[in-house]
Amino acid sequence: xxxxxxxxxxxLDYMGRNAGxxxxxxxxxxxxxxxxxxxxxxxxxxxxxxxxxxPAAAKIVLTATNILQVLPSLAMLVxxxxxxxxxxxxxxxxxxxxxxxxxxxxxxxxxxxxxxSYVEAGRGVGMSPLQILFQVRFPxxxxxxxxxxxxxxVIAIGVVTIAPLVGGDGLGREIYAGINNQNSLRIYAGAIxxxxxxxxxxxxxxxxxxxxxxxxxxxxN
Amino acid sequence: MIVxxxxxxxxxxxxxxxxxxxxxxxxxxxxxxxGPSGCGKSTTMKxxxxxxxxxxxxxxxxxxxVNEIDPVKLRRNIGYVIQSIGLFPHMTIGRNVGIVPRxxxxxxxxxxxxxxxxxxxxxxxxxxxxxxxxxxxxxxQQQRIGVIRALAADPDIILMDEPxxxxxxxxxxxxxxxxxxxxxxxxxxxxxVTHDMDEAxxxxxxxxxxxxxxxxxxxxxxxxxxxxxxxxxxxxxxxxRLMPDSLYEIPTVDEVMVRKPVTAFPTRGLAEAIRxxxxxxxxxxxxxxxxxxxxxIVSIYQVLDQYGEENKTVADVxxxxxxxxxxxxxxxxxxxxxxxxxxxxxxxxxxRNRLVGLITxxxxxxxxxxxxxxxxxxxxx
Numbered sequence: 351x352x353x354x355x356x357x358x359x360x361x362l363d364y365m366g367r368n369a370g371x372x373x374x375x376x377x378x379x380x381x382x383x384x385x386x387x388x389x390x391x392x393x394x395x396x397x398x399x400x401x402x403x404x405p406a407a408a409k410i411v412l413t414a415t416n417i418l419q420v421l422p423s424l425a426m427l428v429x430x431x432x433x434x435x436x437x438x439x440x441x442x443x444x445x446x447x448x449x450x451x452x453x454x455x456x457x458x459x460x461x462x463x464x465x466x467s468y469v470e471a472g473r474g475v476g477m478s479p480l481q482i483l484f485q486v487r488f489p490x491x492x493x494x495x496x497x498x499x500x501x502x503x504v505i506a507i508g509v510v511t512i513a514p515l516v517g518g519d520g521l522g523r524e525i526y527a528g529i530n531n532q533n534s535l536r537i538y539a540g541a542i543x544x545x546x547x548x549x550x551x552x553x554x555x556x557x558x559x560x561x562x563x564x565x566x567x568x569x570x571n
Numbered sequence: 572m573i574v575x576x577x578x579x580x581x582x583x584x585x586x587x588x589x590x591x592x593x594x595x596x597x598x599x600x601x602x603x604x605x606g607p608s609g610c611g612k613s614t615t616m617k618x619x620x621x622x623x624x625x626x627x628x629x630x631x632x633x634x635x636x637v638n639e640i641d642p643v644k645l646r647r648n649i650g651y652v653i654q655s656i657g658l659f660p661h662m663t664i665g666r667n668v669g670i671v672p673r674x675x676x677x678x679x680x681x682x683x684x685x686x687x688x689x690x691x692x693x694x695x696x697x698x699x700x701x702x703x704x705x706x707x708x709x710x711x712q713q714q715r716i717g718v719i720r721a722l723a724a725d726p727d728i729i730l731m732d733e734p735x736x737x738x739x740x741x742x743x744x745x746x747x748x749x750x751x752x753x754x755x756x757x758x759x760x761x762x763x764v765t766h767d768m769d770e771a772x773x774x775x776x777x778x779x780x781x782x783x784x785x786x787x788x789x790x791x792x793x794x795x796x797x798x799x800x801x802x803x804x805x806x807x808x809x810x811x812r813l814m815p816d817s818l819y820e821i822p823t824v825d826e827v828m829v830r831k832p833v834t835a836f837p838t839r840g841l842a843e844a845i846r847x848x849x850x851x852x853x854x855x856x857x858x859x860x861x862x863x864x865x866x867x868i869v870s871i872y873q874v875l876d877q878y879g880e881e882n883k884t885v886a887d888v889x890x891x892x893x894x895x896x897x898x899x900x901x902x903x904x905x906x907x908x909x910x911x912x913x914x915x916x917x918x919x920x921x922x923r924n925r926l927v928g929l930i931t932x933x934x935x936x937x938x939x940x941x942x943x944x945x946x947x948x949x950x951x952x
Contacts, residue, residue: 471657473622474730475671475720476647489661564661567704 356534361542364535372524376543379520382438382513383506386445387453390502394450395495398457399483408458415451423448423509427516436517441510448509449502456501460494461487492562500555507548511540521547572598573619573728573760578628580614580784588614590784592628596777598727599758603771606781607807612764615781616730619762620649632728647675650721650729650759654737657717658705664690664716665701671724689719693749711742718750722757731763735770747773768808772796780804821901827938828919828928834859837866837886841874844885848874857918858889863925865918868892895920898927902938905930 365372397415401408418426427444434440464487472482488495511522524540527533573596580589589611596602604612617623618630621642630637637645650671658667666673668689669682677685687697693715705713714734721729735743751774754761765771771778772792780788780795788800799805833851835844837858844856848871855870867889877888895918896905905917909932919928 467653467657468659470622471651471653471659474620474646474651474653474657476643476645476674478643481674486659567661568707569663569703 361535361538365539368539372521372539372543375519375521375524375540376547378438379507379510379522379544379547382441382445382510382518382520383503386442386510387449387499387502387506389442389446390449390453391499393446394453394498395457397450397454398495399461401454401458402461411454412451412458415454418447419451424512424515427509427512431516438513438518440516441513441518441520444516445506445509449506452501452505453495453498456494456498457491460491460498463494464490489564492564493559496555496559496562500552500559503551503555504548507544507551511544572596572633573762574631574634575615575618576629576631578615578618578625578630580611580618580623581626588784589618589625592784592786594779594786594789596760596762598760600776601754601761601763601774602777602779603763603765603775604779604781605765605768605771605807606787608766609783610781611784612766612779612781613732616732616762616764619728619730620646620651622646647671647724648726648728650724650726652714652717652721652729652731652734654733658713658720660705663702663704664695664708665697667705667716668720668723670720675724677724685723689722690716692753693719709742710738711746714738714742714746715749718746718753722753722759726759728760728762731761733764733766736765736767743770750774780807821903822938822942823899824896824902824905824919824930825898825928827902827905827934828930829934830928832857832918832926832929834863834926835869835885836860837884837889839885841878841880841883841885841888844869844874845871845878855916856885857892857926857929858885859926865892865895865920865924865926868918892918894918896930897922902930902935906935909935 397411401411421429423444426447427440430440430444434443468486468490469482472486477485510518510520511525513520514522514526521540521544524536525544526540528536528538528540573594575592575594578589578592578594579587581587592611592615594615604615606612614623618625619632619637621637621640624638632640658664659670662670665683665686668686672682672685686701690697690700695712695715700708700712705716708716717734718731721731735746738746747770754774763771763774775792778788778790778792778795779786782803788795788804790798795804796808799808833847833853833856835847835856835858837860839847848854848856855868857868858866860866866886868891869885869889873888873890874885877883894908894912894914896908898919898921905919908914909917909930916929916931918926919930921927
């Protein structure tokens with residue numbers, strides 16, 4: 351097959367014929383991203399709260415998650431594979447570790463940037479510390495939190511494409527199949543949806559983030 | 572009633588924020604804590620709802636030590652108004668007002684009724700404002716909401732931490748007036764922190780003046796104005812508010828009057844009268860006889876009215892002088908007459924009805940300007 355004679359029609363034709371398989375890869379892809387960042391969210395938000403309250407903890411936690419994030423993704427996945435074996439679980443753990451830093455950092459910064467007078471008002475009207483956290487601090491830092499999730503999700507979508515190297519699923523399979531078979535149609539068929547997914551996620555979460563900006567809220571009228 | 576006994580606050584860095592505070596805030600009164608920044612006035616106030624705990628000493632509310640009360644419960648029973656942005660920006664006005672009742676788990680109907688009632692109390696119709704967000708209200712409106720939020724659960728005690736200081740002067744005045752009006756109905760025990768002496772003098776039943784963590788003087792606004800305890804109090808009050816001694820002795824009309832009012836004899840013709848008025852730039856003449864005995868007054872209108880009659884003299888058109896003051900009477904008597912009868916001027920006569928001078932609105936203002944010099948140069952428009 352000669353790559354330079356490929357047209358967009360060939361690609362669409364290929365994708366149409368293999369729609370079932372590509373959709374399956376796509377949903378595996380999305381599933382791993384959701385699970386990995388979801389777990390990171392569940393662990394990262396409490397860690398972020400901890401960091402916001404205890405500067406000493408913040409130093410340790412943020413440094414640790416920072417180190418995790420600067421590891422090249424391939425290296426991280428391979429190291430995890432040595433420990434956890436082949437499979438999608440390894441990928442999910444990798445994503446989890448990768449997503450921690452943006453989520454923890456943004457939660458922490460979001461909570462810290464709140465004007466102290468809101469917190470004092472909350473204390474003054476008789477809110478318990480938990481009520482202040484849930485009724486005042488979280489609502490007012492939602493936009494930061496969302497921005498952390500958005501960064502984490504977009505990074506995760508990219509990282510998952512190398513999942514097949516450690517035995518994972520997702521659109522990466524199609525890409526690596528294309529590389530191995532020297533079939534650029536298959537490379538495109540995997541890479542383009544992955545790229546579109548990343549862009550769409552960025553736009554949707556970005557819109558949500560703007561909507562959740564509550565510190566200057568307006569009514570409809 | 573709130574009582575503080577020997578309260579000290581020392582921070583970890585050794586800063587001695589409050590030094591042996593002994594204070595009593597009476598039930599149903601507005602106690603204003605005032606002083607320069609860093610004097611400990613806010614700290615003192617926050618002892619009451621345990622936002623700050625004393626290092627030593629005790630704070631009692633109705634005889635009960637606040638340390639024995641759960642701080643969250645305590646605060647739900649004490650209204651709290653803070654500087655400008657105390658409203659939660661992510662909650663509607665209605666939710667902001669209802670926050671303490673909600674924390675106290677009132678039922679929803681009761682909370683809603685209370686919100687509407689309070690919003691009407693400060694002239695913000697709930698139909699219009701309830702579902703808006705704080706950023707959609709003016710600063711003055713926001714702070715009205717701040718005040719009624721503190722009233723929502725009907726606490727006996729309300730703490731106000733410089734609530735109006737960020738507002739423009741007009742809104743500030745309005746809110747002060749409204750607070751006074753509300754207080755007349757509600758009779759809450761209010762502790763009000765400010766650095767603005769005018770505000771303190773206006774709203775306080777008792778003023779507590781603080782400096783460097785100590786109470787310098789406690790008293791009614793009147794006591795503090797009349798008997799400032801020391802130079803610090805005097806400077807803080809500001810010289811212009813302290814009555815100069817000369818004002819305590821009310822001046823006599825003689826000090827204020829214009830000494831040579833424009834007069835004419837009764838035999839003057841009307842044309843002469845007009846020329847005289849033009850010359851001296853006045854609109855009326857006092858008519859006196861040769862002994863300077865006051866006969867009457869003519870205004871330019873009366874003269875012009877009769878101007879065609881060449882034979883007439885001012886005696887024919889003059890009006891009797893209805894109001895005059897005796898020489899030596901206090902200025903207040905003259906000002907009272909000027910004001911009550913809307914006079915532009917007032918004759919001063921001696922005990923034999925001889926004209927000796929004239930009080931005009933201008934002469935009163937000139938006199939006041941002399942005895943109450945501006946501390947800063949007035950703005951020239």
